[in-house]
Amino acid sequence: MRKELKWRWLFFVVGIAVMSFGVAMTIKGKVVGTAPWDVLHIGLFQRLGLSVGSWGIILGLCIILSTSLILKEWPKITTWINMLLCGLFIDLFNWLLPTTDVLMYEIAYFIFGVIILGVGCALYISPNLGAGPRDTIMILIVEKLGGSIRMARLTMESVAAIIGWLLGGPVGIGTIIIALCSGYIIQAALPYFQRLLEKKIAGPEYDKISSKHTKPLAKEA
Template sequence: MRKILIWRWTFFLVGMMVLSLGISMTIKGQKLGIAPWDVLHVGLYKNFGLTIGTWGIISGFIIIISTAAVLKEWPQIGTWLNMILIGLFIDLFNWLLPDITSMGAQILMFSVGVIVMGYGVGIYISPNIGAGPRDSLMLVFVKKTGASVKKVRTTLEVIVALIGWLFGGPIGIGTVLIALFLGQIAHYTLPQCRKFLLKVIGEEEEDALF
């Protein structure tokens, strides 16, 4: 059981790090636009200072408190860690990755970043430790409205991206591409990561995971 716990948390933490790296790569290639929630965080950073990761943490905290009030239940510890660590990792990678100016390099950085994000999502979700704050918000709206996950997610991301754009966040074709294809990439990476995790801990332990 201890082995399972160690591997679950390892996948969870590594997944958040990989996801944050992908997000930072798309931010460095932001001439194409960035993910809807990151549009908001960059817009807030441009207007009010702090850091992009800090705004990610602040918005995540507000979402967690709001969803907890609506659902009348406290989120899993993984949700809190997701909120804090992804913000910290984004700031770390934004500092480590070089700024790039040429369009070709930005396209390459952005494209690789989206794939890295897709694998980060697959890795951190595979151990089933806790959804991120924004996924929790989406599930609340699905529960309250009865609308499909796809419809709720798209609506939320459009609203958030527009608010971020009003604050000066970078919207572009890349924003649309991430909204359309990140879920599709995760659709393939999540089963791969779950399969690898089960292989590491022993497939007979599947019930203990899921």
């Protein structure tokens, strides 16, 4: 059990770090637009100061408290950790990554950022330790108002992007690209990380189990 928890937490924390690195890259390439929530975070940063990561934490805290009051239950510890680590990692990587005014480099930042963001999401989701603040409110919308998760996510992110745009946040074609492409990247990468996590937890036994499942298929062929 200790080994399993170790690997699950490792995937969770490293996944958040990788995802935050991708977010920071898309922010550096904001000439083409950023993710809907980051439009809001950047808009607040430009208007009120602090930092992009700080606003991510502040809004996450507001969402956690709101959903806790509605659901009448305290969120999981992983929801709090998700909120704090995302904000801290985004600010760290924003500070470490060099800023550029060259259009080609900004576009490269954005493209690689979208891919890394999606891979990081899949990595942190794979251990199934709990949802982040924004995912929690999305699930709450579905439970209370009905409809699909996709529509709830689209509505929530649209509202965040519009408010962020009104505050001066960077909305562009990149905002649409992230909204459309990130789900496909996560969907493609998630099974790989789930299998990798199972392999790390099972250790040498994983190969034996896998070979038992594949032998009958080999005979049929």
